Amino acid sequence: MTVHFGGFASPFNTPSYLVAAVARRGVKGLTAISTSMGRGVKHRDSQSPWLPPELRPQDFFDVALMAELGQLKKGITTFAVGARHDLIYPFEERLADGSVEVEVLGQGSLAERIRAARAGIAAFYTPVGPGTDVAKGKEVRDFDGIPHVLETALHADFALIRAWKADRYGNLIYRGPRTFNETMAGAARITIAEVDEVVPLGDLKPDQIHTAGVYVQRVVVRPSTPVSDWTTPL
Amino acid sequence: MTVHFGGFASPFNTPSYLVAAVARRGVKGLTAISTSMGRGVKHRDSQSPWLPPELRPQDFFDVALMAELGQLKKGITTFAVGARHDLIYPFEERLADGSVEVEVLGQGSLAERIRAARAGIAAFYTPVGPGTDVAKGKEVRDFDGIPHVLETALHADFALIRAWKADRYGNLIYRGPRTFNETMAGAARITIAEVDEVVPLGDLKPDQIHTAGVYVQRVVVRPSTPVSDWTTPL
Amino acid sequence: MSVPSNRNEPERLHPTVMAMVVARDFEDGFVVNLGVGLPLECANAMPPGREILLHSELGLLGFGPVIGDHTKADPYVTMVGNLPVEALPGMVFLSHDESFAMIRGKHLDVCVLGGLQVDVEGNLANTQFEGKPAGNLGGAPDLAYGAKQTVVMMHHTTTDGTPKVVTRCTLPLTAPRCVSRLVTDVGVFDIRGGQIILRECAPGWTPEQIQGITEARLVIPNDIREVRLM
Amino acid sequence: MSVPSNRNEPERLHPTVMAMVVARDFEDGFVVNLGVGLPLECANAMPPGREILLHSELGLLGFGPVIGDHTKADPYVTMVGNLPVEALPGMVFLSHDESFAMIRGKHLDVCVLGGLQVDVEGNLANTQFEGKPAGNLGGAPDLAYGAKQTVVMMHHTTTDGTPKVVTRCTLPLTAPRCVSRLVTDVGVFDIRGGQIILRECAPGWTPEQIQGITEARLVIPNDIREVRLM
Numbered sequence: 001m002t003v004h005f006g007g008f009a010s011p012f013n014t015p016s017y018l019v020a021a022v023a024r025r026g027v028k029g030l031t032a033i034s035t036s037m038g039r040g041v042k043h044r045d046s047q048s049p050w051l052p053p054e055l056r057p058q059d060f061f062d063v064a065l066m067a068e069l070g071q072l073k074k075g076i077t078t079f080a081v082g083a084r085h086d087l088i089y090p091f092e093e094r095l096a097d098g099s100v101e102v103e104v105l106g107q108g109s110l111a112e113r114i115r116a117a118r119a120g121i122a123a124f125y126t127p128v129g130p131g132t133d134v135a136k137g138k139e140v141r142d143f144d145g146i147p148h149v150l151e152t153a154l155h156a157d158f159a160l161i162r163a164w165k166a167d168r169y170g171n172l173i174y175r176g177p178r179t180f181n182e183t184m185a186g187a188a189r190i191t192i193a194e195v196d197e198v199v200p201l202g203d204l205k206p207d208q209i210h211t212a213g214v215y216v217q218r219v220v221v222r223p224s225t226p227v228s229d230w231t232t233p234l
Numbered sequence: 235m236t237v238h239f240g241g242f243a244s245p246f247n248t249p250s251y252l253v254a255a256v257a258r259r260g261v262k263g264l265t266a267i268s269t270s271m272g273r274g275v276k277h278r279d280s281q282s283p284w285l286p287p288e289l290r291p292q293d294f295f296d297v298a299l300m301a302e303l304g305q306l307k308k309g310i311t312t313f314a315v316g317a318r319h320d321l322i323y324p325f326e327e328r329l330a331d332g333s334v335e336v337e338v339l340g341q342g343s344l345a346e347r348i349r350a351a352r353a354g355i356a357a358f359y360t361p362v363g364p365g366t367d368v369a370k371g372k373e374v375r376d377f378d379g380i381p382h383v384l385e386t387a388l389h390a391d392f393a394l395i396r397a398w399k400a401d402r403y404g405n406l407i408y409r410g411p412r413t414f415n416e417t418m419a420g421a422a423r424i425t426i427a428e429v430d431e432v433v434p435l436g437d438l439k440p441d442q443i444h445t446a447g448v449y450v451q452r453v454v455v456r457p458s459t460p461v462s463d464w465t466t467p468l
Numbered sequence: 469m470s471v472p473s474n475r476n477e478p479e480r481l482h483p484t485v486m487a488m489v490v491a492r493d494f495e496d497g498f499v500v501n502l503g504v505g506l507p508l509e510c511a512n513a514m515p516p517g518r519e520i521l522l523h524s525e526l527g528l529l530g531f532g533p534v535i536g537d538h539t540k541a542d543p544y545v546t547m548v549g550n551l552p553v554e555a556l557p558g559m560v561f562l563s564h565d566e567s568f569a570m571i572r573g574k575h576l577d578v579c580v581l582g583g584l585q586v587d588v589e590g591n592l593a594n595t596q597f598e599g600k601p602a603g604n605l606g607g608a609p610d611l612a613y614g615a616k617q618t619v620v621m622m623h624h625t626t627t628d629g630t631p632k633v634v635t636r637c638t639l640p641l642t643a644p645r646c647v648s649r650l651v652t653d654v655g656v657f658d659i660r661g662g663q664i665i666l667r668e669c670a671p672g673w674t675p676e677q678i679q680g681i682t683e684a685r686l687v688i689p690n691d692i693r694e695v696r697l698m
Numbered sequence: 699m700s701v702p703s704n705r706n707e708p709e710r711l712h713p714t715v716m717a718m719v720v721a722r723d724f725e726d727g728f729v730v731n732l733g734v735g736l737p738l739e740c741a742n743a744m745p746p747g748r749e750i751l752l753h754s755e756l757g758l759l760g761f762g763p764v765i766g767d768h769t770k771a772d773p774y775v776t777m778v779g780n781l782p783v784e785a786l787p788g789m790v791f792l793s794h795d796e797s798f799a800m801i802r803g804k805h806l807d808v809c810v811l812g813g814l815q816v817d818v819e820g821n822l823a824n825t826q827f828e829g830k831p832a833g834n835l836g837g838a839p840d841l842a843y844g845a846k847q848t849v850v851m852m853h854h855t856t857t858d859g860t861p862k863v864v865t866r867c868t869l870p871l872t873a874p875r876c877v878s879r880l881v882t883d884v885g886v887f888d889i890r891g892g893q894i895i896l897r898e899c900a901p902g903w904t905p906e907q908i909q910g911i912t913e914a915r916l917v918i919p920n921d922i923r924e925v926r927l928m
Contacts, residue, residue: 112355121359284538286538
């Protein structure tokens with residue numbers, strides 16, 4: 001099973017509640033598509049060290065939790081490891097012991113491959129990648145004398161994303177940069193959005209909706225009291 | 235010279251002022267990219283016959299004006315002619331007398347080719363087109379057993395679009411469906427937006443801006459009194 | 469819009485009735501695109517009690533019926549065909565590229581398209597009008613591919629009586645093997661496995677009369693019914 | 699962040715100063731992306747009197763400096779590196795796909811990237827950290843290709859003194875032939891035509907001393923200056 005994990009590194013745009021739900025469910029053998037393979041529970045406060053403790057969400061879980069729990073078979077990502085030598089994140093540990101595979105590509109190609117899945121495009125030629133390891137084993141073709149690499153759509157079974165508000169149709173708005181949350185919406189068989197609030201139909205205006213509800217199959221409202229331990233049964 | 239003409243058939247989303255400006259300037263040999271090749275001045279009221287005369291914009295000009303004036307070399311479009319036999323639009327007249335060329339393709343492929351130009355994608359495989367005339371002379375390749383046709387990015391020298399409000403950075407918001415106006419913004423060397431109003435920087439909110447100003451090189455405010463005759467010098 | 473009846477044939481279905489027949493099969497929650505021409509009639513024929521999201525390719529999703537009193541219309545909110553429609557709560561505006569990402573990416577349940585010819589393989593021709601120097605593809609190729617189901621709604625014959633339901637399309641194809649349901653002014657048909665199956669006949673029409681104005685050979689099962697509106 | 703100086707060498711430029719040197723060349727109206735690591739320092743070093751739109755690949759455009767008093771920060775408005783930044787009028791939020799459409803489509807003027815190695819061809823390696831089982835590409839490959847100019851801002855040597863400005867990158871490439879300007883803690887360089895040209899030296903540094911900690915052979919023109927901040 002392949003899962004898109006939305007967000008970009010911040011506790012405020014990571015679908016933490018859904019990540020914890022995947023941990024609770026215990027499903028194994030996942031291929032996780034995520035721009036970063038995360039830091040895990042132990043190192044999560046290193047993500048935003050500037051954040052005053054009282055503002056630090058106690059329910060912050062990222063995809064590294066899946067690595068910690070041995071739920072991953074593979075990661076498709078742009079940040080596979082930490083940049084520091086003194087912090088070893090869970091996915092890096094799993095990589096080192098050979099229990100997971102990894103595909104590393106650039107963030108633009110990752111985003112475009114996911115967008116292609118949403119948009120029904122099978123593959124595209126991007127100028128980014130030729131001359132680097134990313135192009136190995138892929139078709140390279142010149143357009144206007146510039147080499148381009150063929151990248152294919154990246155579908156998933158589920159897309160787990162984080163938004164701010166939803167209405168009954170699944171229309172979404174986001175708060176702040178929309179990151180991979182907007183990109184992944186609709187790029188999976190089932191898109192699940194974790195939101196702060198569901199508002200009455202009509203509250204979200206037609207010119208202000210970021211993700212149309214047709215891309216969203218399920219909406220989950222985050223608990224008003226954060227669940228700080230993923231092992232707590234719900 | 236190749237020009238994207240934005241909008242979709244309605245006087246309310248067509249960049250009429252910019253179309254008239256191209257007419258005034260008299261530039262010839264244009265390749266016009268437009269979802270419809272338009273109806274021209276003579277037939278323009280047939281576009282929205284339901285519209286009460288007092289609401290009908292007197293400055294409605296579409297790309298057919300360029301055909302009337304012999305400014306076009308070629309049209310790349312999804313609606314080359316009218317559906318009715320009793321209304322012959324200017325581009326159709328030019329087609330019939332052999333003075334213009336035409337490339338007709340589906341609207342989704344047209345939109346995606348323009349989006350590819352904005353997004354730096356050289357070409358893409360779409361499942362739409364194989365088995366029809368659109369695929370003739372193009373590469374067809376199977377992905378997951380489904381034939382796809384290779385379509386290339388459609389760049390232009392200028393993109394002429396219509397929006398509602400702009401700020402000093404060229405950030406834009408649109409009123410109603412955003413049509414090809416949003417799609418074409420950024421898909422040309424120079425994007426020019428015709429707007430109703432320029433508002434102070436900060437009035438357009440970061441989560442409500444539809445087109446970022448980096449895609450827009452010039453903004454023109456529509457005259458408060460519509461200029462109903464394109465031959466009127468400005 | 470209406471086809472002059474042959475004196476000897478029963479009355480054909482009015483477009484308003486055809487629209488009800490098409491729309492009765494839209495399920496609650498369906499996302500449906502209506503093509504230009506006859507299919508637009510469906511916008512005012514939505515089955516009561518069901519929420520159906522109408523999609524229009526210029527970047528409009530979740531709109532209501534065509535507005536009759538045009539002085540009350542917002543001219544910025546129009547569907548394809550440039551007709552003003554009601555704004556409904558939950559409506560969304562899109563760009564053309566996102567609108568077609570939605571179509572091509574198979575996020576729509578049904579599209580209803582007009583047709584010039586439909587054949588036994590479900591091929592659709594609706595682009596090249598007779599006597600015109602070029603065709604009009606519009607959004608049809610993407611819709612025909614992308615929607616989970618493609619329904620064609622058209623008159624059964626041309627104004628001069630030429631059959632439009634044929635063994636093999638002779639006009640340029642809009643999209644191959646895409647049509648699975650056909651609603652004409654004389655009946656309702658399923659298309660599958662290289663066959664056109666007559667399901668329902670317009671009031672007063674016999675299967676034989678329908679076959680008589682159809683070039684393709686129709687499959688005529690035992691359980692044929694009269695056209696239902698619900 | 700800082701490299702321990704060899705006792706015998708002049709003082710190296712502080713990252714804050716390097717950032718000023720990079721940012722002084724941003725022209726009014728430029729759209730600039732700052733990569734993770736050292737380049738983020740530039741956010742707080744914008745040249746006064748010029749409007750520069752900062753782009754961050756998670757979908758943020760037109761933001762201001764990093765906010766020092768974190769209790770006043772909006773935690774939803776962060777640039778890459780997850781640092782809170784000031785909201786400026788005209789700021790725009792984007793999705794990741796649109797953010798990279800903007801990058802790849804050549805709508806950015808400059809990107810500033812960190813580097814592990816830069817060579818005479820302008821090849822950049824900044825993905826594979828020593829001893830790590832995999833690399834980190836992030837947004838760098840797209841930025842290096844898409845921005846009209848790619849500037850690398852890095853320490854001139856590793857913490858153990860190994861040269862990072864080399865004849866040919868030995869680490870996996872992030873992007874080929876992309877770097878045209880290099881700012882290190884000892885000088886400013888142009889890279890073109892297979893040559894690295896020394897333009898400015900940090901105070902106290904001679905061209906010979908800089909060549910001494912550089913593996914690649916430097917071109918040393920007559921008009922070399924001391925590093926300028928404006």
